[in-house]
Amino acid sequence: MNGPSEFDRSEEVRGTEGTENLNTMNLLADMMKTMENNRISTERMVLEVIKTKNDTEKFHIMPDLSKSIENYDGEIEKGPTAAKVWLEKLVSSATLHSWPPEFLLESAKTHLIGAAKSWYNSNIPEFNTWENFKDRFEKTFCTEASLTDKWNRMVKRIQRSGESLSIYFHDKYGLCKALNLNFPETKEQILVGLTNKYIVQGLLAKNHEDADQLLHDIVEFTRVNENVMRTTRKETTEKQEVVRQDSESEMLEGDVKNVKVKEVASKIENLYRPVMVNGVSLNGMVDNGSSMCIIKESVVRHEKWPIRLDEVKLYGYGCGGNPVKCIGVLEASVEIDLMKLEKVMLCVVPDHVQTVDVALNRQTEKVPYPIEEQFENLSGSKIFTTLDLAHGYLQIPLTEGAKEKTAFITPDETGQFERMIFDLTNAPYDFCRLMNTVLEPLKNKICVCYLDDLLLGARDWTEMLSKLELVLQAFETAKLTLKLKKCMFGLPQVEYLGYVVSGKGIAPGKAKIEAIKKFTRPKNVHEVRRFLGMTAYFRRFTPNYAVRARPLSDLTKKTVMFQWNEVQEKAFRDLRDTLCEEPILKLYNPRAVVTQLH
Incomplete structure (x- = not known):
């Protein structure tokens, strides 16, 4: 195999x-x-x-919560914004540090104080989780305020004394933002609440794109204004130390030798005025704080004016309370700043007491212009003409010394007025002096005048044209102009100073009556004063006005509590209804046989 x-x-x-x-x-x-x-x-x-x-x-890892989370007091009156901000800060910190809900609840509890703490303690069983606490907190403290409350809170928020601009600005800006105001409206509300009113006009005139630009300009304008004011005070204030060696101690009661007076004041040159005493031109000084007028003995002796012996004692500052004895008293006519006064009492003092010829006090008596006295010159007139000056006080140029006192500041430059403006304290009085000078031969004969309003009355056109020509010539000479739109010529009825003047007489003006008719029932003292002011202007049309107005005038007293009852209601309706019936009074005729007075 x-x-x-x-x-x-x-x-x-x-x-x-x-x-x-x-x-x-x-x-x-x-x-x-x-x-x-x-x-x-x-x-x-x-x-x-x-x-x-x-x-x-x-x-x-535990952060320091004292700086990141503030305490909340639970005061609902402050609005829901504070509660919402506190809750947002708490949640933000919890998210940043990955706190569990239990830790967040515990942190919230530890930062409650005041009313919020009491609220938490009374509801502890319900706060088993953070979500329960948050829901209840928002329901209690974060309720949205009404639009009216938001608006009132925003309007009342103004810059407090010593408060920084940034704190006020951002707080006011947040209140305006809660109202969904647009930026121009927000800008206006912020500027209205500023303490420094000198910078408001310049800020309103300047364009701002956003809140940041506005805040930066407010800070810059405030800084510039403070620097200007500081420089102005430094220039206008000077410290003077005067050492007086008084050798004539018999003029004073007590030892006042070597009196040392330290004085802080404005420049004395601003108080000097040219003064006419009994037709003699003197150098005078206006002292705002003095209650007496003083003149030097040497001036009186030189002019040989009679002295009435009178022991008048003058008290002042810097003399230890010891008075100065006057030599006597002089009664004289005094003219200063276009004002002429008769029978002025001048105390004659030794020359060493003062350095000027005459010292005048500025307790100026205001010149009244009663309307009744003006109307009495119109008796018998059938046609009337009213004239009104154009631009009012602006037609009066200022002197070089007065111009610098009207200086104002803009974002670009510093300017000053060339003519008299309406806000000047003595502008009405200076304007009245001008009109008195211009119309001196015509006043209360050809025309009546109140400030820049003129009234002419005549029986026919021929007389009216004649009077009007004289008035216009006076204005042309003084280079004063009229405002044609406000002038009325040859009318049978005109309105003048709140009245309707006609051949029948005088009546309250339609606009005034309409305002009185629509005046609602007063709800406080301020409204009561307004109503009384409106009706008292037409008191000549109300017989027994003071008696009928007593229930209302009593409410204006500081010791009376405001209560509106049936008595006050009756008086209110009585005065209102009486004037609403449009009563007419005839023009006063001094030649009338019978005259009814109210």
Whole structure:
């Protein structure tokens, strides 16, 4: 029998090698699988370690909450904004530091004070979770305020004394934003509440794109204004130290030798005025704080004016309370700033007491312009003309010394007025002096005048044209102009100073009567004063006005509590109904046989 051939042996060898290769591949596959499983297991272990580390940090790294979260007092009157901001800060801190709900609830509890703390203590059983606490907190403290409350809170928010601009600005800006005001309206409300009113006009005139520009300009304008005011005060204030050696001690009661007076005042030159005393031109000084007028003895002796002996004692500052004895009293006529006063009492004092010829007090007596006395000159008139000056006080030029006192500041430059403006304190009186000078020969004969309003009355056109020509010539000489749109010529009825003037007489103006007719029942003392002011202007049309208005005028007393009863209602209706009947009074005729007065 023959053995295996060479072919058979080779096939056997190949089969054995294939089996070995297959086993090797399977072994490698198992090893790769084991390595992959080990890698995955290792990664899981690393992630678990990292997670465990982070979880541990959540509960052990504690930030300082005293600076990031404020206490909340629970005062609802301040509005819901404070509650919402506090809640947002609390949630923001919890998110940043990965607090659990339990820690967030505990932190909220520790930052409640006042009313909020009492609210929490009374509802502790209900606050078992953070969500319950948050829902109840928003329901109690975050209720949206009404539009009226928001508006009132915004209007009342003004810059407090000593408060920084930034704090006021951002607070007021937030209140305006809650009302959804546009930027121009927000800008106006912010500027209205500023303490420094000198910078408001300049800020209103300047364009601003956003709130940041507005805030920066407010700060800059305030800084510039403070520097200007500081410089102005430095220039206008001077410290003077006067040493007086008084050798004539008999003029004073007591030892006042070597009196040392330290005085802080404005420049004395601004108080000097040319004064006419009994037709003699003197150098005078106006003393705002003096109650007496004083003249030097040497001036009186030189002019040989008679002195009436009178022991008048003058008290002042810096003399230890010791009075100065006057030599006597002089009665003279005094003219200053176009104002002439007769029979002014001047105290004659020794020359060493003062350094100017005459010192006058500025207790200026305001010149009244009674309307009744003006109307009495219109008796018998049938046609009327009213004239109105153009631009009012602006027709009066200012002196060089007065111009600098009207200086104003804009963002670009500093300016000053060339003519008299309406806001000057003595503008009405100076304007009246001008009109008195211009119309001196015509006033109360040809025309009547009150400030810049003129009224002419005549029996016919011939008389009217004659009077009108005289008035216009006076205005032309004084270089004053009229505003034709507001002038009325030759009408049978005109309105003048709130009255209707006609040939029949005078009556309350239509607009005034309409305002009185629509006036509702007063609800407070301020409205009572308004009503009395409107009706008292026409009191000549209401017989026994003071008696009939007594129940209302009593309410304006500080010692009387405001109570509106039947008596006040009756007086209110009585005055209103009487004037609404449009009464007419005849023009006063001084030549009439019988005159009825009210």
